[in-house]
Amino acid sequence: MMKEEKVSVSSKFWLCSADCLCGTLSGLITGGGMTYFYTKYLGLDEGLASIVWMIFAVWNALNDPLFGYISDRTKSKLGRRIPYIRYGALxxxxxxxxxxxxxxxxGSQTALFVQMLVSLFFFDTFYTAIATSLYVLPYTxxxxNQARSGIFVWKIFFTLLSLAAPLVLFPLVRPDVGESASRFQTIMIMLGVVTTLVIFFSTFFYKEKYTSDAEEAPGLWESICQCFKNRAFLVYEVISFTVIFxxxxxxxxxxxxxxxxxxxxPLxxxxxxVGAVCGIILWIKSMGKIGVAKCIIVMSVAFAAGATLVIFAGQYVIPAMIAFFIIGLGFSGGMYLVPLMNGEVIDYDEAKTGFRREGMYAGVNSLITKPAISFANAAFVMIIGWFGYDNAVKAGAQDAMAKFGVKVAWMALPALLFIISAIAMKAYPLVGAEWKKLKEELSRKHEVER
Incomplete structure (x- = not known):
């Protein structure tokens, strides 16, 4: 009988705290804050901002497989991931x-264009080194799934906190057109300093448990090809791209x-x-009964329904509250179920190849999904432009068509992508007795290695 796995509370807390603050900064930069600040406040043309995001998408995608490959082959007394987290924080x-x-x-258009592009380039480089390492640590x-589930439940709570920054903090502290940015900038300085300290000190409270011989691991190109030969990974990428977008x-x-x-x-x-909390309870209870794959299908349909309701009735309080509750159900599933699915994909790869390649899978995943960040930013700006949104107008003063365009730009593509994800999950192969048997064999292999 296998000994029950346990991860200490301190390890969960510090890992999730570092991940939370790392994600908070990324959310403020890539989740709309930078676009808003550079276009609405500094005056960069929306078309130039869209070009920045599309150019950035290339580097944003390519640096992840490269770093994943490097980190998988890293040899250090601290492990393969922790050096990048600890020393990249500053x-x-x-x-x-x-x-x-x-x-x-x-402040010319050219200068703002260059500054935004260079900022994104360096920010994402350091983000990749830290976030990719934090992302794969639960799998090592x-x-x-039971032990990992405990980590991901903690991560859900901390992820909600990290999302509160762009969703709540930024709208409250952002400088409006013509206002001083000093208060906003002071808050950003404080947030950057706190994040650096927490990420650095967190690395003294967790460590890797499972690994493989870096010298025997396949080369970069072969590793990438092996990822794309894994059908479970291809299905995972559909839902992963959707969630990031x-x-x-x-x-x-x-x-x-x-x-x-x-x-x-507030409402x-x-x-x-409330929807997110109810969703966490629902997915935890349902996962053991119907499995990860079926839960993700239900989650995807729920989110699509909530998003559609926002488009057609999001201007009214009661329908909006119902829609946000349903979206919360789906959103919590994205935070809890999708990482568990990723763990299954990585375990399946090890069972077939004999190597643990969390970094490479995280990198190739980002190769496919990180462009979603740029596409989402560019798509939103372009769609509201099509509906006549005027950046020179004060808040609340857009015409009816522009207001409707905000809802369409915000929710139409998410609804469509989640419907596609629900259909794609039908092809996910890691279900049933055969997968359960393979997972048990992998556990026995790890027991022998320890």
């Missing part, structure tokens, strides 16, 4: 802070939504929060 905090200040280049700290566009559009509609922010967020 640079990550510094570039975040500098992104919110006008550089000596000046624990092996069973939706998270980004939700954060991008929330400021515009509350600017133009009179739905009370909307309360409905979202």
């Amino acid at each position: 640079l990550y905090g510094v570039i975040f802070i500098l992104s919110w200040f006008l550089w000596p280049l000046g 700290m624990a092996e069973s 939706v998270q980004t566009i939700l954060m991008q559009g929330v400021v515009y939504y509350f600017d133009e509609f009179t739905v009370p922010m 909307a967020y309360a409905s979202l929060g």
